[in-house]
Amino acid sequence: MATDISLKQTPLVMAHRASGARMVPFAGYEMPLHYEDGILAEHNWTRRNAGLFDVSHMGQAELVGPDHETTARALEALVPADILGLEPGKQRYTQLLNPSGGIIDDVMVSRGGDDGRLALVVNAAGASVDYAHMTSALPPVVRLLAHEDRALLALQGPKAASVLAEHEATLATMSFMSVRHVRLAGIDCVVSRAGYTGEDGFEIALGARDAPRLWAVLTGEDDVRPVGLGARDTLRLEAGLCLYGHDIDETTSPIEAGLAFSVAKRRRQEGGFPGAARLTRELAGDIKRQRVGIIVEGRQPAREGCAILDPATGLRIGIITSGGFSPTVGRPVAMGYLPPTHAVPGTALQVQVRDKRLNALGAAMPFVPHRYVRAR
Amino acid sequence: MSSLRFTKEHEYVRLDGDIATIGITDYAQKQLGDVVFVELPDVGAKLERGKQAAIVESVKAASEVYAPLTGVVIAVNEALPDTPAIVNSSPLAGGWFLKMTLAHAGEMDVLMSEADYNAYVETLG
Incomplete structure (x- = not known):
């Protein structure tokens, strides 16, 4: 089969091909649209069991500053979420906003420990724009580190917790939108209880070279099957979740998009983020x-x-x-x-x-x- | 005695006497994936070879189906509205789209035989 050499590949491309994936270009990457079962079967499997997704195309980066307050305030200048109040071990959904309150990208932010670091996951298509935007706006003491050598897996569905608990029992007690460092199959992983399907599930960040081994371990479980981008889209649509570049973009505000839950109370009162005037007006009903x-x-x-x-x-x-x-x-x-x-x-x-x-x-x-x- | 012919766009024609049954091939249904809806022309509609005859919607996208022949629609598959997945499970039998008259018998000659079509699909990888 022909390969487009201009496309980037995730560390799991060989595993996808071995599983009979139909590979398509997506956001500059060669990604699995579906495997042998097809989109419908993969969708239903995820709603009933546990689907394993390769989302390594997404951008992983870190903001590194001297302490949490400094790093959090630097990010708060770009997003409307409460980052200052993000506790260690917690994750939050937010948006990078432009000066008119439009969405440059939507972002997951997590705080591992008490060390002035914040981990970010951004959309693949927007990663380079996001990084340039953040770098130009950050104070000198806060650096952005883009981690190109990372992979990201998502295990989603009602059986995701029981599957992971076999490897690390403490994961079963995690709360939604919390994050934890663990070892799975002997591999260092950062696991968050979150996802993009509406189901219970986990996202697992790990080193690129370890990804094929964890993928093989997890797809070896009876309750787990690989699921491609096709079902990822139908699952997130049913869950009412936005896809950047389609449901949200530089013209839509988080309030128009129904994302007001992610615009923190304190930030509404204090402002101090791009487009605050528009968001305030829209929250007051002028939308x-x-x-x-x-x-x-x-x-x-x-x-x-x-x-x-x-x-x-x-x-x-x-x-x-x-x-x-x-x-x-x-x-x-x-x-x-x-x-x-x-x-x-x-x-x-x-x-x-x-x-x-x-x-x-x-x-x-x-x-x-x-x-x-x-x-x- | 019926004869089966194919287009490069992955439609098939099954000619029985002077009535042609049109559908999409097994290769086409595999490429499309799970079919959820088929938009069929009205009975009596005039179809022109190479122009849109139907639209097949799979879970992932909408795709046009072109008329392999020129003629008039005399029947459409009434099973498709309620059970569109039959296009996936039985594309060359129960999953047919429409039956039409054949205005120009010569149009059959430019279509591919089953052996030629199978060889063509092989080249698509």
């Missing part, structure tokens, strides 16, 4: 559009780029940013942006799919309930 869920009648999927219409007037009132057939719901679902007048679940809508106008309804997200484990 042009909001991300909504949509369920389409019938079986025909309405995908990204389809117009959303007001059935009363036939006028175009918004656009779908992600959409497809939901294997779990058994119907087409979508997300998109609508003015607040039409952003209420239950609102009658239409979506334009080629030459057809399909009836649809505004719907609450997630389409499939989250099953995060918050208790200790």
Whole structure:
């Protein structure tokens, strides 16, 4: 099979090929779209058992400063989350914002210990832009280290905890959005209880050269099967989670995108992050559009780029940013942006799919309930 | 006695007398993955060879299906709306898309035989 030499590869490319993966270009990497079972089977397997994803294309970096307060304040100048109050062993979701409050990228931030370091995971496509943006804004005492020699695995699904507990019993008691250094199969790993599927699950950061061994150990478990990017997309869509470059971008604010939960109270009061004026205005109700869920009648999927219409007037009132057939719901679902007048679940809508106008309804997200484990 | 012919775009034509049954090949369904919806033309629609005849939606994307022949649609597969996965499980039998008349018998001659099509698919890797 031909290989595009301009594409980067993760440390697991040989394992993917050996598992019959269909490899496709994604964000500059050669990535598995699906394996022999196909997207639908991999999706359902993850909802019922445990799916193992290679997400090593994502950017891993660290901010390194003299102490937590200095590093946290440096990052808080770029994001609207409470980083100062992030406790050791905890992880937080936030966004790098531009001066008009648009999203440059969405980011996971975790604090390992009490050493002035913060670990970041950013999107593959945005990594170089993110790093340049942060580096230009950081004070001299805080450095950004990009870790190109790291891999990232995600083990997601209701059996993920029992699988990992066989290797490290303490992982079963971790809470959602916490992070811990452990050894799995003798390999140093940083494990967080988080993911991108709506299921309970873990993300495992480790050295690139150790990744094939851990991948082999985990895929050797009866409850685990490898899952590709195709099912990753259908799973996150059902979970109502944003995909950067589609549902969020430089024009959308976290408030429009329904990410207000990640804009901390203290930051709302104090400001001091890019676009604070816009976010404050939008939080007070002066908002042009909001991300909504949509369920389409019938079986025909309405995908990204389809117009959303007001059935009363036939006028175009918004656009779908992600959409497809939901294997779990058994119907087409979508997300998109609508003015607040039409952003209420239950609102009658239409979506334009080629030459057809399909009836649809505004719907609450997630389409499939989250099953995060918050208790200790 | 029926004859089976194929296009480079992975449609098949099964000719029985003067009625052609159209669908997509096993290679095509494997490439598309799990089919969730098929948009079929209306019975009576005129199809033109090489122009869009149907759209097949898989979990990952929408793909056009082109008319391998010129003619008029006389039937569509009523099983597809409720059980689109039959395109994956039985593309050359239960998963057919439509039946059409054949306006120009000569159009069959430019299509590939099964042996030629299989050889062509081999080159696609």
